[in-house]
Amino acid sequence: MTTSALRNPSLSKPLKSAGAPVSRKRVWVRYALITMVVSYIGILIIAPLARLLFGAFEQGLAPILESLSDPNVLYAFWLTLWISVLTVVIHAIFGTILAWVLVRQRFPGRKLLNALIDMPFAVSPVVVGYMLLLLFGRNGFLYPLLSALNIQVAFALPGMVLATLFVTLPFMVRELIPVLEAFGIQQEQAAATLGASGLQTFRFVTLPAIRWGFIYGVTLTFARALGEFGAILVIGGGIKGRTETATLFIYRALDERQYVGAYSAAIVLGIFSLILVVSSELLRRRGGES
Amino acid sequence: MSVATLSKAAAGSQGSRRPLWGAWSLRAIAITYLTVLLIIPLLVIFRDGLREGIGELWHQVTLPMAWHALKLTLWTAAVMTIINSVMGLMTAFVLVRYTFPGHALLNAIVDLPLAIPTLVTGVMLVVLYGPQEALGAWLKEELGISIIFAPPGIVLALLFITFPFVVRAVQPVLLTLDRTQEAAAATLGAGLFTIGRRVILPPLILPLATGALLSFARAIGEFGAIVIVAGNLPMYSQTAAVYVLGAVESENRLGASAISIVMVTIAFSLILVVDWLQRREDKEAV
Numbered sequence: 001m002t003t004s005a006l007r008n009p010s011l012s013k014p015l016k017s018a019g020a021p022v023s024r025k026r027v028w029v030r031y032a033l034i035t036m037v038v039s040y041i042g043i044l045i046i047a048p049l050a051r052l053l054f055g056a057f058e059q060g061l062a063p064i065l066e067s068l069s070d071p072n073v074l075y076a077f078w079l080t081l082w083i084s085v086l087t088v089v090i091h092a093i094f095g096t097i098l099a100w101v102l103v104r105q106r107f108p109g110r111k112l113l114n115a116l117i118d119m120p121f122a123v124s125p126v127v128v129g130y131m132l133l134l135l136f137g138r139n140g141f142l143y144p145l146l147s148a149l150n151i152q153v154a155f156a157l158p159g160m161v162l163a164t165l166f167v168t169l170p171f172m173v174r175e176l177i178p179v180l181e182a183f184g185i186q187q188e189q190a191a192a193t194l195g196a197s198g199l200q201t202f203r204f205v206t207l208p209a210i211r212w213g214f215i216y217g218v219t220l221t222f223a224r225a226l227g228e229f230g231a232i233l234v235i236g237g238g239i240k241g242r243t244e245t246a247t248l249f250i251y252r253a254l255d256e257r258q259y260v261g262a263y264s265a266a267i268v269l270g271i272f273s274l275i276l277v278v279s280s281e282l283l284r285r286r287g288g289e290s
Numbered sequence: 291m292s293v294a295t296l297s298k299a300a301a302g303s304q305g306s307r308r309p310l311w312g313a314w315s316l317r318a319i320a321i322t323y324l325t326v327l328l329i330i331p332l333l334v335i336f337r338d339g340l341r342e343g344i345g346e347l348w349h350q351v352t353l354p355m356a357w358h359a360l361k362l363t364l365w366t367a368a369v370m371t372i373i374n375s376v377m378g379l380m381t382a383f384v385l386v387r388y389t390f391p392g393h394a395l396l397n398a399i400v401d402l403p404l405a406i407p408t409l410v411t412g413v414m415l416v417v418l419y420g421p422q423e424a425l426g427a428w429l430k431e432e433l434g435i436s437i438i439f440a441p442p443g444i445v446l447a448l449l450f451i452t453f454p455f456v457v458r459a460v461q462p463v464l465l466t467l468d469r470t471q472e473a474a475a476a477t478l479g480a481g482l483f484t485i486g487r488r489v490i491l492p493p494l495i496l497p498l499a500t501g502a503l504l505s506f507a508r509a510i511g512e513f514g515a516i517v518i519v520a521g522n523l524p525m526y527s528q529t530a531a532v533y534v535l536g537a538v539e540s541e542n543r544l545g546a547s548a549i550s551i552v553m554v555t556i557a558f559s560l561i562l563v564v565d566w567l568q569r570r571e572d573k574e575a576v
Contacts, residue, residue, distance in 0.1 A: 029482060030388055037384045038396065040377050044450055045402055048414035055417050094323045101320035105313060113324060115565040120328070121504075122557035124511030124531040127550045130538050131331035134338050134547075141334060166327055198312045220404075227407020230513035230531065234538055247409045247514070254413070254518065266413040270406050277405035281398070 095172030129234025175217035219280035339547035350548035378456025412518025452505035459501030
């Protein structure tokens with residue numbers, strides 16, 4: 001500090017003595033902060049991820065492929081995919097309508113509905129499954145009606161799709177609301193004035209404008225649906241070969257100490273979700289630039 | 291002029307009558323969708339839990355196992371929220387203010403927990419810290435700390451899952467801060483700590499609170515990672531969500547509904563507060 005002050009006599013002394021220690025301290029703080037953050041993320045996120053990946057590939061690919069080619073496992077992954085696709089399609093339609101109504105329309109209770117959208121985010125998946133069980137289960141409120149119509153919801157595909165729909169509700173809507181708000185209504189109004197029908201306006205004016213939010217919403221919904229576990233466990237029951245999804249298989253395999261099977265399935269599921277989210281992020285970046 | 295107004299009126303009525311019909315039906319679809327998917331299931335649980343009256347509900351909640359599970363859920367979530375707030379704030383600061391090799395990668399990694407199914411998160415933590423694994427065994431023998439099948443594992447799992455919330459809440463606000471104020475404070479002789487506390491922190495309080503509450507709310511309901519990491523040891527590592535699962539499986543309907551009501555009520559209150567905070571934040575931004 002003293003030497004640098006001596007070398008720069010042109011600078012006024014009080015300023016120098018106040019400025020120099022701060023800037024040197026800042027460099028020190030900078031390295032300390034970066035080190036802390038990097039090691040925190042390293043310990044919390046990178047280390048477990050790396051351990052799982054290396055642990056599974058320790059014995060090579062053969063045991064992984066063998067455990068994944070079990071018909072029950074293949075069925076579990078197929079079921080997960082099927083539930084996720086159904087969820088995405090339903091949310092893509094109704095979630096978009098919901099977001100549009102919440103942004104474009106004013107009516108009493110709108111703010112409450114808007115806040116309610118985030119509920120699935122905080123409600124425990126187990127509770128979600130249990131709520132559906134109370135509705136559709138053997139002693140459920142709607143059971144007499146459903147059995148009269150011969151529809152099975154609990155411990156069957158419809159219940160699992162409903163549970164996944166509940167859990168993934170916020171993603172589509174929350175992605176679309178800000179984009180719709182930013183887009184405004186002028187172009188929609190212009191299209192309507194020029195005689196476009198509501199559907200035409202949506203198809204040719206609104207949808208192209210919100211497509212990146214839409215794509216991102218779809219990906220997040222898909223990724224979340226792939227990983228759903230608690231709600232599906234309660235409403236689906238995890239019956240092997242019938243209502244057992246990929247996550248439920250992992251849970252059962254851990255319980256039965258089939259670690260290779262569990263870890264392999266966990267890796268496949270994790271990598272699949274990662275690819276989804278990373279690719280949509282890349283898409284979005286490209287979309288943002290153009 | 292009269293022609294102009296006439297044509298405008300005609301266009302207006304033509305343009306508004308059709309969309310009005312469309313708007314009403316869309317609104318009906320939206321509200322029905324939300325009611326069927328969200329509101330009816332939520333109401334059903336209240337109806338079921340309050341069937342035997344509020345006294346029975348209270349009795350179910352205060353049963354030792356249930357009470358312990360709720361307390362465990364709340365305190366692990368609270369510990370996570372404190373750590374997550376500090377580290378999330380720090381991470382956001384580092385990401386916004388500093389450039390260093392690996393910066394973009396670090397920024398991308400922040401979102402990683404959102405992409406990974408929480409059950410897989412649980413598996414990852416067990417593989418690393420489990421009692422049969424090298425690191426887990428070492429921690430147990432040398433330091434006497436068990437992480438897996440114990441409360442620390444719950445906190446760790448929650449930290450992993452909720453890591454993006456605080457960072458992503460604080461980051462955009464931090465980006466918009468005017469740095470000349472910090473420079474002015476430094477010129478006036480304020481130390482780093484004072485600048486941090488008096489200049490940088492105040493505008494970040496609102497987003498920080500939003501992110502922290504959101505992670506707390508998310509943590510209360512977490513199940514997938516916790517059931518793998520903490521196991522299901524009543525009175526020790528059994529959280530509220532795992533307790534509900536046990537109650538459902540043993541057909542203890544009263545217990546399951548009572549604890550579910552408590553959890554849903556906590557979740558709903560927190561969501562309302564977060565919603566209110568976010569609206570205040572939006573107002574301040576404007």
